[in-house]
Amino acid sequence: MAIWRSWAPLHCKIFAWLVVQYxxxxxDRRTQHGLxxxxxxxxxxxxxxxxxDHILVRCVYAQEVWHRCFDKMQMDIAPPTQNITFTEWWFQQRTRFxxxxxxxxxxxxxxxxxxxxxxxxxxxxxxxLDQRTPEQLATLVLSEIKEWSLAGFGVGGLDPFVRE
Known part of the structure; x- marks a missing residue:
C-alpha cells in the first residue's frame, strides 16, 4: 500500500493510516463517541x-498550504478541492507518477x-510559538522533505519534491 511503501518516517505513516481509516x-469523532x-x-x-477531510483538504488554510507547496516546487499538480476527500485526491494524483x-x-x-x-x-x-502562516508551513514542509532526502530516504525519488 502507498502508506507503508512511502519514505515518510514511521510516525507519519501511522498517522496516514489513521487518516485513511478516519x-x-x-x-466529529469525539462527538460520535459521546466525549x-x-x-x-x-x-x-x-x-x-x-x-x-476538512483539516487536510477543505479548510482554506489547508488549501493555501497545498497550493504554496506545489507553487514552490513548480509542479503542475491540482491542489485538493472542497468536494473531495484527502484519500480520493491523494490516490488520484499519485497515478500521475x-x-x-x-x-x-x-x-x-x-x-x-x-x-x-x-x-x-x-x-x-x-x-x-508553533503556529505558522500558510507560507511558513509550506516552507517548513518542503524543508522537512529535504531533510528526509538528505538523511538517505528516497534514493532520488524525493528529488522532485525538494527545492532550494
Whole structure:
C-alpha cells in the first residue's frame, strides 16, 4: 500500500493510516463517541466542522498550504478541492507518477498532511510559538522533505519534491 511503501518516517505513516481509516480524534469523532456534545468548528479557519477531510483538504488554510507547496516546487499538480476527500485526491494524483517518484509523492502527501495536523493541534492547544502562516508551513514542509532526502530516504525519488 502507498502508506507503508512511502519514505515518510514511521510516525507519519501511522498517522496516514489513521487518516485513511478516519480514526483521528477530531471533534466529529469525539462527538460520535459521546466525549463532547456537538462537533466544534475548525480551529484554523472557524468556518466548518472539525473533521479529517476538512483539516487536510477543505479548510482554506489547508488549501493555501497545498497550493504554496506545489507553487514552490513548480509542479503542475491540482491542489485538493472542497468536494473531495484527502484519500480520493491523494490516490488520484499519485497515478500521475511512476516508480520512485510515486513513492516520493506519497511521502510528500503524508508529510504535508502530518504538518497540517500538527498545525491544527498547535491552535487547539494554544501553542502560539508553533503556529505558522500558510507560507511558513509550506516552507517548513518542503524543508522537512529535504531533510528526509538528505538523511538517505528516497534514493532520488524525493528529488522532485525538494527545492532550494
Amino acid at each position: 480514526r483521528l480524534w477530531t471533534s 463532547q456534545d456537538e462537533p466544534s468548528a475548525c480551529f484554523t479557519c472557524l468556518q466548518d466542522q472539525d473533521n479529517v 511512476a516508480g520512485k517518484i510515486r513513492r516520493g509523492f506519497d511521502s510528500f502527501a503524508i508529510g504535508t498532511a502530518w504538518a497540517l495536523w500538527k498545525q491544527k493541534n498547535a491552535r487547539v492547544f494554544n501553542r502560539v
